[in-house]
Amino acid sequence: MHVKAAKRDWDSRIFDSINIVLLVIFAVIIVVPLWNVVISSFSSGRALAEGGFIFWPSELSLENYRAVFRDSTIWQSFLISVAKTVIGVLTHVFFCAMVGYGLSKKNVRGRKFYVAMGVITMFFSGGMIPTYLLMKSLGLLNSFWVYIIPALLSFYDVIILMNFFRNVPDSLEESAKIDGAGDWRIFISLYIPLSMPAIATIVLFNGVGQWNDFMTTKLYVTDQWLYPLQMKLYEIIVQSQTQSMQNIGGSAVIETATKGVQLATIVITTLPIVVVYPLLQKYFISGMMLGAVKE
Known part of the structure; x- marks a missing residue:
């Protein structure tokens, strides 16, 4: 032994x-x-021009960040990114939770049909051109709502929430109905708080997706006042590549300066997600039914 x-x-x-x-x-x-x-x-153009891996810059400089913030449209892009992320996440989670709550009830007529239709949408889509024509017919081109309405529903998230809702003991819902609570009150006051681990996970992944999304802007938005930060970063990279092509065989200062601006923009666009992530991580390990009725 x-x-x-x-x-x-x-x-x-x-x-x-x-x-x-x-x-x-x-x-x-x-x-x-x-x-x-x-x-x-945070490196100067001279340090970047030397090339190679930079563990610590020989010359600290804030010029790259000054160049980014001198662009007046960067603040507008930041506000658009924040607004579309916050509004998009809240509406997405609430809409998916409502659908998941309804489909978690076995007595709902046509439930299996609705679930089957939802699963089909996870594997098949109309394609880029039909989707563009749909957005155009709905009047969503060059509109802020093109960031929100198409992202309202993800059936993958519905399935996650539906499975969480199924695990809520029936005795809790029965007790709430005896106290006079209706479906809306039960959904908001009972099911939503008990499903915070699942909701926090969906908030995180959907929020990251909304924040990093630039293809929606690329396809459906031409008004620069509706550009989010990611689209602004895309523009900066394209402009810097154009300048590099125009200065082949010329000065390397312009190329390193634009590279520094690219790096500064990447840090600025990434920082909010890095800050928010630890705030939501605690919900991943919390118990869903902690303190609920034991049967």
Whole structure:
């Protein structure tokens, strides 16, 4: 018995050691390029012109960030990104939760048909051109609502919420109905709070998707006042590439300056997600039914 216990303990140590080594390597692969981007964004054009990996800049400079913020449209793009992310996430979660709540009830007529139709939309779509024609017919081109209305429903998120709602004990809903609560009151006051882990996960992933989305703008928006930060970043990269092509064989200062502006814009667009993520992470590990009725 002692030999088996010692062998099991030795195997566990080897397994833990291999895991630690692999996780350290994985962390380095992620952190080092990120560190290089952030530090390079604070480097002067001369330091960037030297090329190579920059662990710490020889010349600290805020000129890249000044160049970004000198562009008056960057603040408008920031407000558009915040507005479409906040409004888009709230409406998406509420709409998906309503559909998931309804489909979680076994007594709903045609429930299997609705679920089957929803699953089909997860694998098939109309394509880019029919979708563009649909947006045009709905009057959503060059409209802020093109960021919100098409993103209202994701049946994948509906399935997640539907499964969470199914796990809510029937006794809780029956108690609420005895107290005189209707479906809306039960949905908002009972099901939503009990499903916060699932909702927080959906908020995070949908929020990241909304914040990083620029294809919607690229396809359906031409008004620059409706450009989000990601589209602004796309424009900066395209303009810098154009300038680089025009200055082939010329000065390298322009090329390194535009590269610095690109890096500064990347840091600015990424920072809000990095700040928000730890605030939502605690919900991933919280118990869904903590404190609920035990049966």
